[in-house]
Amino acid sequence: MTDAPRPAPSPLSSAALLEMAAYGDGLAASPAGAAPYLVCRPERGLAAAEADRIAAWLRERPCPVVGLGGADADPQILAACDVALESEAALPGLLGAIAAAPLAAMVLAQVLRVTEAMAVSEALVVESLAFATLQDGPEFRAWLARRPPMALDADPGPPLRLERDGDRLLVLLDRPARRNAVDRRMRDALVEALALALADDSVAEVEITGAGRCFSIGGDLAEFGGTPDPATAHMIRMLRSPALALARVARKLTFRVHGVSIGAGVEFAGFGRRVTARAGASFQLPEVSMGLIPGAGGCVSLPRRIGRQKTALLALSGRRINAATALAWGLVDAVEP
Incomplete structure (x- = not known):
């Protein structure tokens, strides 16, 4: 390549x-x-x-x-x-x-084509299988080899903060020192919080925001390549899938984003019934440059929000778009001061 x-x-x-x-x-x-x-x-x-x-x-x-x-x-x-x-x-x-990254680019295009008309739950399976395939590919292995060593987060504090305000459940991504990167602990905590919101009929709205300077920079890169094999990684995604949990509670779901939203930070927000962004917010999908595709639900959430072609453009180019462009594309519903 x-x-x-x-x-x-x-x-x-x-x-x-x-x-x-x-x-x-x-x-x-x-x-x-x-x-x-x-x-x-x-x-x-x-x-x-x-x-x-x-x-x-x-x-x-x-x-x-x-x-x-x-x-x-x-x-x-x-x-x-x-x-x-x-x-x-x-x-x-x-x-x-x-x-x-021609292999990742090819797989992205194919996944977006075949999942366009699928049910969300079925499309997420396809996305995960494609992501798993690329995890064992030469482009991702080359990216891992180039990546500088990264230490895992030793902070024992909770990665999420939950607060009940009447019929609203407020969910705060709370790893500001790591710019709210989504690690295993945050993934599991988010799945559990969303399961609670789905089961509790008294929760009418789930509002998700991020602590610190930005909403989320996506998956914690320190954990990339950490699973023993792609098949096991696929199994984990199927058992502990924030994307599926977000899709199930989507009718209650509001995102308020600020600063940068990268990778999973964009993909998660795509499931929201309503998404608002601060004026200085920006959005980026860098996964193809790593030899991967968006694997946190973005191949499913984003086409249903902004269409297949804009999703492909965002992911293939790796370009960062500002809040005004995100609003014009329909990625966000409103821009706030």
Whole structure:
């Protein structure tokens, strides 16, 4: 695998896509081929059956498909792409990020495609299995080898603080010294708190916030790679899944985020019925650059909030977006001072 810069390819036209759908392209657009992505500019003008054929073919590609939109773009073909861009300005950065982790990028695109219409509980199983596959892959192993040594947190204090205020349960992520990184203890405490909220009909609202400078920087990197094998890691995610617990209590769920939200911090909030952000908040999904995909429920929560294509753009690019962009995308429902 390489992250060497590649020249941006010429976008494929609808006619070229139709020919490739008919005769195939081998492994040219795949992690094993000339480029681990496919870029197209699908103009209008094809018959409906031809557009159907191209759309179905694009959803089978073993790589992310990037479509360039605009007024002349075929909406059906563009909707089948994994990412839709209005202009080519963001294309080089996006393609460079895909080329740096082509296996993770491929798996992300495939997971988002197949889980789009699934029930949440079933989609979370697919996400976890895909995450487990990548945990034993060369890209994640290379990231682990580059990571500097990190000490586990020895703080014995509770990772969550719970407070009852009438019919509201207030949940505070309380590891401010670690920027509310989600470790095993916080994961288990969050699952237990949400189980309580689900079982207690007198709890009408669950409000989740974070202590300190930010909401959460996501999974505690000191624990990454700490499970004995990917199969066991999948089992643990199925038995102690904050994502599934959040989905079950979603109708009661409000998030108030501030500062940075990274990885699981974004993915958890995606399950909220309502999400508000402070004006200086920012959001980022860096997992693909680590050789992984969002594995804390983000492949399921975020497409249902902002759509599959924006989720793919956020995860594949690894870009950090501000509160105004998050509001425009629908990632948050309101921005507060």
